[in-house]
Structures are given as structure tokens and as C-alpha cells.
Amino acid sequence: MGGSSYIAVCVVALLLAVLAQSQVGMAVTCAPTQxxxxxxxxSSASPPSKLCCTKIKQQRPCLCKYIKNPSLRNYVTSPNAKKVARICRVPIPKC
Structure with a gap:
């Protein structure tokens, strides 16, 4: 393998390592309080705030966990919760 090919392989390997590390760093902590x-x-059918939309987008990977919890299910699947999710452009998952 030539010198420039070796360097290219090393650069690709380094980029893949950095990308893999950044994916780990972006893990979401599932906390319904978020x-x-x-x-x-x-609860009142008022429009969601920008902060609400930001938080629901951050918690999107956790929504199935919340849906499966009987204590939290209505906060994700009620008509108003679905409306909030739709306005925030966060699809409610089918779990």
C-alpha cells in the first residue's frame, strides 16, 4: 500500500471513530420530567411553546418507553398530546 493510500485509510478510520464517539455522546436520558x-x-389544548417542542424532540427516542408505562401513556397518546406532537413535528411511534 502506498503512503498516500495508508494516510487515507487512517483518516477514514479516525473519522469513523470520531463519529461513533459523537453518537455515544448524544445518548438521551429518558426522563418524563423533561x-x-x-x-x-x-392538559389545556393551548399551543406548545418552543421549549416544549425542543424537549419533545429530545425525548423522542423515549416515547415508546413512556407509552408502555401505564402511568405515563396518556401524556403521550391523549388527543392533546398527539396535537402537541403534530405541531412540534414529532411523530408518535407505533410501539
Whole structure:
């Protein structure tokens, strides 16, 4: 293998390692309390705030976990919660 080919392989390997590390760093902590900014919108049908939309987008990987929890299910699957999710452009997953 030529010198420039070896360097290219090393650069690609380094980039893959950095990308893999950044994926690990972006792991979400599932905490339903993070959705507190959405409580008013979910309970009263008022429009969601920008903070609410940001939080629901961050918690998107956790929504199935919340749906499977009987204590939290209605906060994700109620008509108002679905409306908030739709306005925030976060699809409710089919779990």
C-alpha cells in the first residue's frame, strides 16, 4: 500500500471513530420530567411553546418507553398530546 493510500485509510478510520464517539455522546436520558414544558399544552389544548417542542424532540427516542408505562401513556397518546406532537413535528411511534 502506498503512503498516500495508508494516510487515507487512517483518516477514514479516525473519522469513523470520531463519529461513533459523537453518537455515544448524544445518548438521551429518558426522563418524563423533561416534558414538563409541554404540560400546559397537553392538559389545556393551548399551543406548545418552543421549549416544549425542543424537549419533545429530545425525548423522542423515549416515547415508546413512556407509552408502555401505564402511568405515563396518556401524556403521550391523549388527543392533546398527539396535537402537541403534530405541531412540534414529532411523530408518535407505533410501539
Amino acid at each position: 416534558l414538563a414544558p409541554c404540560a400546559t399544552a397537553i
